[in-house]
Amino acid sequence: MPNDATGVWTLSVVGGAIRKLIDEAWSARASPDGSKIAFARGSDIWVMGSNGENPQKVLSPEKDSWPDLELLEWTQDGRGVTYLQRKRGSDEPVLVRRDLSSGATTTVLADPRLTYYRWTSDGRFICQLREQPPNEASTNLWEIRTDPRTGCVTGELRRITNWAGYGLFKFTVSADGKRLALVDLRGKSDIYVGELAANGTKLRNLRKLTTDDRLDWPGAWTPDSKAILFYSNRTGSFDIFKVGLDGTSVEQLTALSGEERAPQVSPDRAWILAMHWPKTPAGKTPRSGTLVRVPFGGGPPESVLELKGYPGYPGTQDKDGRSISRGYPDFRCPSAPGASCILAEVEEPVQTPACASCPAEAEEDWITFSAFDAVSGKKNLAARAKLATAWNLSPDGSRIALVDDNRSGCDIRILTLSGGAERIVSVKDRVRCEAVAWSADGRSLFVANRLLSRGGWLFHVTMDGATHVLRETSPWFERPLASPDGRYLAFAETKNDSNVWMIETF
Numbered sequence: 001m002p003n004d005a006t007g008v009w010t011l012s013v014v015g016g017a018i019r020k021l022i023d024e025a026w027s028a029r030a031s032p033d034g035s036k037i038a039f040a041r042g043s044d045i046w047v048m049g050s051n052g053e054n055p056q057k058v059l060s061p062e063k064d065s066w067p068d069l070e071l072l073e074w075t076q077d078g079r080g081v082t083y084l085q086r087k088r089g090s091d092e093p094v095l096v097r098r099d100l101s102s103g104a105t106t107t108v109l110a111d112p113r114l115t116y117y118r119w120t121s122d123g124r125f126i127c128q129l130r131e132q133p134p135n136e137a138s139t140n141l142w143e144i145r146t147d148p149r150t151g152c153v154t155g156e157l158r159r160i161t162n163w164a165g166y167g168l169f170k171f172t173v174s175a176d177g178k179r180l181a182l183v184d185l186r187g188k189s190d191i192y193v194g195e196l197a198a199n200g201t202k203l204r205n206l207r208k209l210t211t212d213d214r215l216d217w218p219g220a221w222t223p224d225s226k227a228i229l230f231y232s233n234r235t236g237s238f239d240i241f242k243v244g245l246d247g248t249s250v251e252q253l254t255a256l257s258g259e260e261r262a263p264q265v266s267p268d269r270a271w272i273l274a275m276h277w278p279k280t281p282a283g284k285t286p287r288s289g290t291l292v293r294v295p296f297g298g299g300p301p302e303s304v305l306e307l308k309g310y311p312g313y314p315g316t317q318d319k320d321g322r323s324i325s326r327g328y329p330d331f332r333c334p335s336a337p338g339a340s341c342i343l344a345e346v347e348e349p350v351q352t353p354a355c356a357s358c359p360a361e362a363e364e365d366w367i368t369f370s371a372f373d374a375v376s377g378k379k380n381l382a383a384r385a386k387l388a389t390a391w392n393l394s395p396d397g398s399r400i401a402l403v404d405d406n407r408s409g410c411d412i413r414i415l416t417l418s419g420g421a422e423r424i425v426s427v428k429d430r431v432r433c434e435a436v437a438w439s440a441d442g443r444s445l446f447v448a449n450r451l452l453s454r455g456g457w458l459f460h461v462t463m464d465g466a467t468h469v470l471r472e473t474s475p476w477f478e479r480p481l482a483s484p485d486g487r488y489l490a491f492a493e494t495k496n497d498s499n500v501w502m503i504e505t506f
Contacts, residue, residue, distance in 0.1 A: 008039055008052070021052030027069045031078045032121075038081050040069035045081060047100070058100055068093060076119045077149070082108060097150075106152060112285055115139055116170050120177040123147070126160070128168045139168040141182070141506075160506050169498070180503045189215050189478065189494040191230055193245060194470075196482070196489050200439050200446075200460045201468035203489060209247040218479050218490050219263035219274075223335065225483040228490050229253070229263040229272065240274050240294075245488075254294060256301060264333040264341065265296070266374040267397070272296055273333060273341065273374060275307060286310045291331065291343070293374060305377035308345060326435075326478070328367065332393035333374070335440075335484045339397030340371035342382060342417075367391075369400060369417070382417050390435050394442045395484070401445055403433040410449060412436060412461065426465045430457075435478055440486030446470075448477035448491070458491060 006026040011018045021037070028039040030050070038047050041057075043066050048055035059081075061067060068084035075082060080100050084093040095109040095117070108125065109117075117127035125146050131138045140163055145155035171182035194206040209228065210216040216232045219240070227244045234241075240254040240263045254260045258278040266273055277289035289307040294300075311327025333341040347366045365387040372379035388402035402413040410433040414423040427433065427447065435448040444463065450456035456476035460468045471477075475495035482489050 008037065010051075022048065022055060027072045029072055029074055029081075031074050032076065033078055036078070038072060038074060040072060043067065043069070045069065045072065045083070059098060071095070071114075071117065073117070073119065076121060076123065082117075082119075084114070106150060108146065108153065109144070116168070118171065118173050120173050121175060122177045124177065125153075126171075126173060126180070128171070138164055138166055140166070141168070141171070141180075141503075143506075160503075178505060180506055182501050182503070183498055184501060185496050185498045186213075187215065187494065187496050188213055189217060189492045191216050191218050191228060191243070191490060192493055193228070193488050193490045196487060200444055200482075200486075200489075201470075203458075203470040206471070207247065209243050209245070209490075210250075211247070217261070217492050218481050219261075220265050220333070221481060221483045221488075221490070223265060223269050223484060225485040225487065228481070229265070231261045231263060231274070240272070253298075254301065256292075260292075262330060264331065265335075266293070266341065267334055267337050267339050268374070269337075270296055271374055273304065273331070275329070275331070276301070277307075277310060289329075291377075303377075304374060305343075305372060305379060307343075326390055330391075332391075334393055334395055334397030336396045340382075341374055342393050342397070342400070343370045343372055343379060344368070344391060345370070346387065347384075369415075371417075383415055385413065385415055385422070388413070389433075392436050392438060394438045395440060396442055399442070401436045401438065403436045403447065405432050405434050410447070412445060412447065425461065425463060427461055427467060428465050430459075430467065434476075435480055437480040437482055437489075440482050440484055446480045446482060446489060448480060450476045 007023045008021045008025045008028040009018050010021055025039040025041050028037055030037055035050055036047055037050060043061045044057050045059040046055050046057050065085055065087045068086060072081060072083045075097060080098050082095060082097045085096045086093045094107055097106045097108050113130040115128045115130060119125060123146060125144045127142050128139045129142050130136050141160040142157050143160055144153055144157050147154050166184050167186045169183040169185035171180055173180050191209045192206055193209055194203040197204050212234050214232055214234045216230055219229045219231055221228055227242050229242055231238050231240055238259040238261050239252060240260050242251045242253055256276055258276060260274045260276050263272055263274045271293040273293050275289055276292045277286040280286050291304045291307055292301040293304050307329045309329055328344055328346045331341060331343045345368050347368050367385050367387055369383040370379040371382045385402060389405045391400055391402045393400055398417055400415040410427040410430040412425040430449050433447050433449040437446045445461045447461050448456060448458050455474040457469055458471045458477045460470055475493050478492040478494055480491040
């Protein structure tokens with residue numbers, strides 16, 4: 001479909017042409033008797049007949065909450081649907097059952113480790129749960145008995161599998177409940193570097209710097225452009241490493257208890273800064289972390305400032321099964337001496353009434369950008385912007401570029417920290433831009449985008465929106481970084497390895 005748009009289609013298993021049922025719909029699920037289809041449109045749940053007839057909206061988000069409709073399913077009896085419900089101010093989703101006739105809502109399971117689930121015909125609830133830290137990259141199957149009429153839990157969680165290193169993506173259960181087919185999806189990312197030519201419009205002599213089967217994400221270049229600071233789970237948890245341009249000399253720089261990510265070099269070149277989150281019990285999400293600094297020449301870490309929230313595990317699979325590393329809080333440091341590092345945090349939503357007699361409505365999510373001192377930790381508000389998929393700071397620390405995963409286009413927002421109107425760079429003939437970086441001279445940008453059906457692109461963008469493709473590949477790209485001397489471009493190339501397995505009499 002154009003621009004990677006989504007819709008619901010039907011295809012006969014005994015032959016025949018594919019037929020579209022409805023546009024602007026996703027996460028479609030057929031009812032157990034096959035007579036109806038539930039689907040998502042925006043943040044609403046709709047139901048229509050099996051041939052696309054009589055579509056009706058049956059559920060809109062409740063106040064201060066929204067449904068995660070990637071996990072929309074019918075109940076066993078076909079009288080209701082189940083989905084994840086998220087509350088503002090809470091990072092722990094709840095799986096709820098909603099009766100479509102009465103509207104009654106029942107909690108099925110409240111566990112932040114839940115990634116997927118299915119109901120069986122005999123009343124079992126089968127689910128995938130992430131393992132507890134430090135094994136968050138592994139998922140296993142569990143089951144629990146429920147009352148088919150009410151959806152209420154009637155038993156305790158029981159483990160079905162106890163596998164290490166398996167990143168289960170999705171599964172399905174046979175009609176008789178005796179067989180289960182599952183997809184084992186393991187994400188990996190490697191760091192590449194290439195030489196820029198023709199004013200950044202060509203990429204030559206590309207080479208891979210990391211060759212392990214784990215997640216390696218670039219963070220920053222060293223000031224001399226001879227090495228890259230990156231974070232990786234090659235030792236189990238995420239730590240900070242340094243690799244030279246020959247890819248043969250890898251040095252571990254941190255080994256704290258917990259997780260370190262997104263290394264940056266302070267503008268005075270004296271420190272390596274990184275975000276740190278401690279280990280948490282029972283798979284709970286950390287609610288706060290610390291921005292730490294380590295002397296560039298080596299030494300113990302020191303705290304700089306507190307971080308609110310957690311951006312997610314740096315290998316979390318998105319709704320398309322891709323391992324990604326982005327989120328908030330996040331920070332960047334410029335290469336220009338004397339400039340300030342910038343911390344990005346998502347603001348708490350403010351309830352504002354549209355009029356004196358109107359009910360309060362949630363404001364859009366905004367990012368707060370704060371300039372901070374790498375030694376004292378003192379920070380000051382620098383700017384605010386609407387929430388973006390990804391952002392980056394210009395080398396001189398004066399501007400921020402933001403991109404959004406937009407299905408209809410690719411607009412880069414340029415925010416000047418000294419004030420002034422936000423500038424828009426409309427990228428020609430591109431959609432779904434997900435990563436952005438500045439050129440070393442700050443006069444152009446490097447952007448990554450992707451289409452589900454075709455893979456990813458890495459391209460150079462001028463300030464008038466003209467593009468030059470640097471690399472096209474079936475995986476996708478994350479975290480492009482131009483070297484301070486302008487000679488190189490580094491980035492992560494990410495892909496999945498997958499297999500299908502079947503379990504019987506589980």
